[in-house]
Amino acid sequence: MFHTPDYYHNISMRLSAVLDDIGVNENIVLKRRRTALLNETMQTIRIRANGEQSTGTVYNLGSQSEGTTTQGLQSDSDTLGCMDDNIVIQDLSEWTPSKYNFLMIQNExxxxxxxxxxxxxxxxxxxxxxxxxxxxxTDTQGRILLKNTIIDTVIEEGEQRQGPSLASAAKLGFLASDSVLAYPCKSWPQSPRAWLHQQETNAWPTAEMKRYAKSTECFVVGVGSRASENAAIEWRLSTSLAERCLVFSLNITQIKCYILMKMILKTYINVESYISSFMCKTVLFHCIASKPLCVWKECNIFNCLNYCLFTLNNCLLNEHCPHFIVHENNLMAGKFSAEIKQQLLEIMSTLIPFDGISLCGIQIDNLGERLQIKFNMINEVHHDIQQPDEYTMVVTSYLLQNIAQVVLKIEKVGDRNLETLLPKVIQLERYYRAGDILGKTDSMQTSNTSALYLNRISDSSQNIQINSTVSPQALRWIEAGLDSDVASSRLKLASIMFCAGNAEITASILSHIEEQYKIEVIEPICYCYNFNTHYIKGGFCQLSSQYGVEALKHIVAFCVKFFTSEINCVPHELQFEMFRSTQEDLLHRGRGDDWMDGAVVDSLPYLYFLQYKTYSFLQRPEEQQQALNKLGWVIRTEHNLGHRETALNLLGQCMEQENRHVDALQCYMSSLHLRERNNAARFHICRCLANTIS
Structure with a gap:
């Protein structure tokens, strides 16, 4: 490789330790990957259950799913939606009925x-x-060709076209995202297929890896070559699933090299449009394939990094960076002008050979400062540098929240007929259980997903309306979902029991929920809208770090959702939320605001509200007042309530029942201050004023 100076070993070990501290270690990498795989499984369930067969399968790709990122890199969230209604075939013998068939054309x-x-x-x-x-x-030979501009027809508000992607900018509390729509290929096209049969001179990639890669799908995505005159009718071949397999095979030293390359480029070059993360990954693949695996070890990481940067510089010099699988595809073709090339080479010349001093200039994740501390170059630690345990807790708590939000996304499927929906869920669960080891880890979550579907209780609402009873079948469905999280499903059960007149049973259920609800640990999770989490509890961070995804049902409380068909399962105070919008308000709704058609409330406020109602019915005034005080307390102190305005509306109605009309009006005004439009507080204010005057 290179002659290795003696001090390289020392730099390598300390550099590796710094990367460990900021979450580039096997533990966090695996957690990131598992989260991404669970995420894509549940998104696929949601799409299929929603009947969106045109994009029937979702894949999470890129740095977030590979585990090749850090908190400071703020990598985009990359999603590929496979348009399963379409199929790309290599010859007419692959024609598939009941799909839109496209014949792949490749020529000179x-x-x-x-x-x-x-x-x-x-x-x-x-x-x-x-x-x-x-x-x-129609081309000169009379063939009808699909233009890649068809992707433009599905661009939604807040998105813009970037190559094959529909890109959404980062917002406060949310990462930027890239969504790619892709058509699946019936079989691997000829050019990537050649890679499968190529005899490797090195031990990587192994024959087993290629066999697995062969089992993955190839896609075409809607973007043409920069160097082409016919870019609008060209589609790029994508082997992204095979590439993800290659990344999953990397050892931790190789992953650290990749992350360091991205940090160096972001710090010193900062022109992502010219040298992308994908180019860095491709260069890393070529470097691994060309060198013995024994060199990719922790004590040699600095030398490996130098080699990767040297290889990238050669690619720039020759304007040639061949795709690792489709070798004929030059990733740098038409990418930059001669002037830009010269600028890039001048910057690279200051980095090669890369020295430890340059590393000290990297501010991402305070890497430079952390390295100086490791070398005792500075004594004073900056106040915002997180300790390794703190860093791990922050990352893992974010990952767990991400999974919880995806579960809630599934609930937004809508109020559907259970008989239609249940077979789909069972079929999907069976599908994932039959998959490989990664698929089997996904199936653990589908039971929770099934429970969320089964938690639709419209028939209970009908029974309560007719004869104030709940059918045994409805109870079985509800009980199947009781462990989806700490509280929300049990609160739905308590709400049903209260509305059916079973106050003693309701009180017992609510008492059990309160015992299980550890306020210092449990985080309320809402995904009805882009709610930005303001503060994460230390207990939540600690348990998410220790237990991962399996902690979900113990430390998360989803918001409680009732559809209009479930109106009789809801106390009348909460029913107002189903009618929160006037005709004028409807004009001010945005994409994804369909949750406003139902009644949605955070778990903990609803727990105390139901206790207030139940103890009033049971004529237990002391406990009723305690519940009222707790309701007011949680609205004031819980940072992450997604529906604080609804909780204030409930508190206001309790105040009215206490004949505290001034306090009630204050609650409604506070609610209206939080959400000016589409808020039932307007009705409550009018009623409260009318009652006060009368």
Missing amino acids: TTPPGYCRLQLLRPNAPLPLTHQTDNDFV
């Missing part, structure tokens, strides 16, 4: 790594000869 006019898509007939493996849709164009 298509750049390497790209193709064109010819539309075939829906009822036979024959070319379509006539199409007037603007998303298609």
Whole structure:
């Protein structure tokens, strides 16, 4: 590789220790990967249960899913949505009925790594000869080709087209995201297929890795070559699942090299549009394939990093960075002008050979400062530098919140017929249990997902309305979901029992919930809208670090949701939330505001509100007042209530029942201050004033 100076070993070990401290270790990498895989499983369940077959499978890709990022790098969240209604075939023998079939065309006019898509007939493996849709164009040979600009038709508010991606900018508390829509290939195209059969001169990638890669899908994504005159009708081949397999095979030293490359480029070059993270990953793949695996070890990380940067510099010099799987595809083709190339080479010349002093200038995750502390170059530790345990807790708590939010996303499927929905959930659970070891870890979560679906209780609402009873079948469905989290499902059960007139049973359920609800640990989780978490409890961070995803049902409290069909399962005070919007308010709703059609409340305020109502019914005034005081206390002190305005509306109605009309009005005004539109507080204020005057 290089002649290795003696001090490289010392730098390598301390550099590796710093990376350990900021979460680049096997523990956090595996947690990040597992979170991403659970996330994509549940997103796929949500999409299929929602009947969105056009994008039937979701894949989380990129740095977040690979575990090749840190808190400070703030890597985008990358998602690939596979359009399962479509299929790209290599020849007519692969034509598939009941799908939109596209024949892949690759010839001397298509750049390497790209193709064109010819539309075939829906009822036979024959070319379509006539199409007037603007998303298609007819070439000189009469073939009807699909334009990649079709992706533009699905751009939503807040998104913009960047290559094949629909990009959303980062917001307070939320990462930037890239979503790619892709068409699956029936089989691997010829150019990437050649890589599968290529004999490696080194031990990486192994034959087993290639066998697994062969089992993954290839895609085409909607973007043309920068160097092409026909970019609008070109589609790029994507082997992203095979590449994810390669990243999953990397050892921790190789991952550390990759992350350091990204940090160095972001610090000293800062031109992501010219040298992307994907290029860094590709360079790393080539370096690993060209050197013995024995060199990729912790004590040699500094030398390995130098080699990666040296290889990247050669790619820049020659304007040639071949895709690792589709070798003919040059990732740098048409990427930058001669002037930009010269600027990049001048910057790289200051970095190669890369020395330890340059590392001290990296501010991402305070890496430079942490390294100086390791070398005793500075004594005073900056106040915002997190200790390793603190860093781990922050990262793992974020990952657990992410999973919890995806579970809540599934609940937004809508109020559907249980008989239709249940078989889909069971089928998906069976599918994931039959998968590989990663798929089997996903299936652990599908039981919770099933419970969320089964928690739809519209038939209970009907029974309560007719005869104030709950059917045994409804109770079985509800009980199946009791362990989805600490409180929300049990609160739905308590709400049903209260509305059915079973006050003693309700009091017992609520008492059990209160015993289990450890306020110093449990975090309320809401995904009805882009709610920014303000503060994370130390107890939550600690337990999420110790136990991971399995802690979800013990330290998370989802908000409690009731659909309009469940109106009779809700006390009348909460029913007002189902009618929060006037005709004028409806004009001020945004995308994803359909949750406002139901009644949604955070678990802990609803617990105390139900206790207040129940103890009033049971004529236990002392406990009733305690519940009222707790309701007011939690609204004031709990940082992360997603529906604080609803809790204030409930508190206000309790105050009215206490004949404390001034306090009630104060609650409603505070609620209206939090959410000016689509808020039932407007109705409460009018009623409260009318009652006060009368």
